[in-house]
Amino acid sequence: MVTAGVNFAPSRSGTFDLADEIAELKRERKAVILAHNYQVPEIQDVADFVGDSLGLSYHAQKTDADVILFCGVHFMAETAKIINPTKTVILPDLEAGCSLSESCPPEKLAAFLKQHADKNYYVIAYINCSAGVKALSDVICTSGNADRIVNAAPPDRNILFVPDQNLGAWVMERTGRKMDLWQGNCYVHVEFTARSIRKIREEHPGAPVVAHPECTYAVRMLADEVCSTEKMVTFCKNSPADAIIVVTEGGMLHRLKKEIPNKTFIPGPTDNCFCGECRFMKMNTLEKAVNALRDLEPEITIPEPIRKRAEAPILRMLELSK
Numbered sequence: 175m176v177t178a179g180v181n182f183a184p185s186r187s188g189t190f191d192l193a194d195e196i197a198e199l200k201r202e203r204k205a206v207i208l209a210h211n212y213q214v215p216e217i218q219d220v221a222d223f224v225g226d227s228l229g230l231s232y233h234a235q236k237t238d239a240d241v242i243l244f245c246g247v248h249f250m251a252e253t254a255k256i257i258n259p260t261k262t263v264i265l266p267d268l269e270a271g272c273s274l275s276e277s278c279p280p281e282k283l284a285a286f287l288k289q290h291a292d293k294n295y296y297v298i299a300y301i302n303c304s305a306g307v308k309a310l311s312d313v314i315c316t317s318g319n320a321d322r323i324v325n326a327a328p329p330d331r332n333i334l335f336v337p338d339q340n341l342g343a344w345v346m347e348r349t350g351r352k353m354d355l356w357q358g359n360c361y362v363h364v365e366f367t368a369r370s371i372r373k374i375r376e377e378h379p380g381a382p383v384v385a386h387p388e389c390t391y392a393v394r395m396l397a398d399e400v401c402s403t404e405k406m407v408t409f410c411k412n413s414p415a416d417a418i419i420v421v422t423e424g425g426m427l428h429r430l431k432k433e434i435p436n437k438t439f440i441p442g443p444t445d446n447c448f449c450g451e452c453r454f455m456k457m458n459t460l461e462k463a464v465n466a467l468r469d470l471e472p473e474i475t476i477p478e479p480i481r482k483r484a485e486a487p488i489l490r491m492l493e494l495s496k
């Protein structure tokens with residue numbers, strides 16, 4: 175039997191129920207499955223925990239499993255490895271990267287910091303960055319705790335916020351703290367435009383708009399609420415509206431529909447045919463997840479000096495977010 179494009183061996187039971195297969199392998203491997211809100215529904219449905227970067231970081235920190243199957247993109251699995259150096263961390267597809275993370279290579283950041291040494295920057299890195307960038311940072315933040323992290327920054331230091339210019343601008347608006355912003359962005363969230371949001375609002379009068387802070391300023395201005403994906407769940411639960419327009423990566427709708435089945439969720443549209451789905455997040459499939467658990471690869475490895483330097487700012491974030 176062939177499963178398209180995937181090296182998948184028949185299960186011991188002779189059936190091809192991937193959910194059963196993964197449950198059995200999980201027990202054998204003493205593994206935990208962590209999945210980001212943007213993962214495909216089949217992966218979300220077999221995960222032990224589905225959440226945003228902050229929630230996933232906490233779960234990665236407190237797990238006593240031997241193996242972490244991280245269903246998200248590379249920097250997320252790296253983060254789990256940084257705080258769990260003795261555990262095996264695997265990712266279904268090693269090619270699952272991130273345009274935002276790629277917009278800030280560590281060498282470029284190191285050169286920038288050297289060039290602007292007179293600024294004595296306090297570097298706040300959004301978690302969507304590589305281990306190399308985390309190792310150059312003072313503290314990490316997520317969209318769920320960015321205000322708190324920025325407010326806790328030393329008042330006498332210049333702040334450099336990397337790599338997302340839109341999230342950085344949003345946090346500046348909210349905290350009033352001036353920061354220099356790295357000019358990176360998420361290729362998915364910048365596809366939503368003011369025009370596309372106005373249009374969908376006209377089609378669904380009365381439906382509030384909830385948007386992710388990685389969206390541009392023009393889109394954020396049209397939103398009723400701007401927040402992390404985790405806070406979107408709370409917003410949608412508490413909103414009196416029956417229908418809500420959700421402006422973020424499309425995978426989020428599965429979790430919302432599952433947790434709030436009595437409401438309608440309308441995906442935020444774009445001006446073109448672009449579907450609002452992250453091609454990197456969607457590289458992971460249930461078949462690849464099964465293979466990863468069976469073979470314990472692809473495994474995430476990080477040179478120890480970088481891992482150690484990257485750990486401190488993550489732990490600082492977790493401490494400040496309690």
Ligand code: SF4
Pocket residue numbers: 212247271272273274275302360361362363423452453454455
């Ligand atoms: S949705 Fe954007 S920020 Fe998230 S992984 Fe994809 S490219 Fe990166």
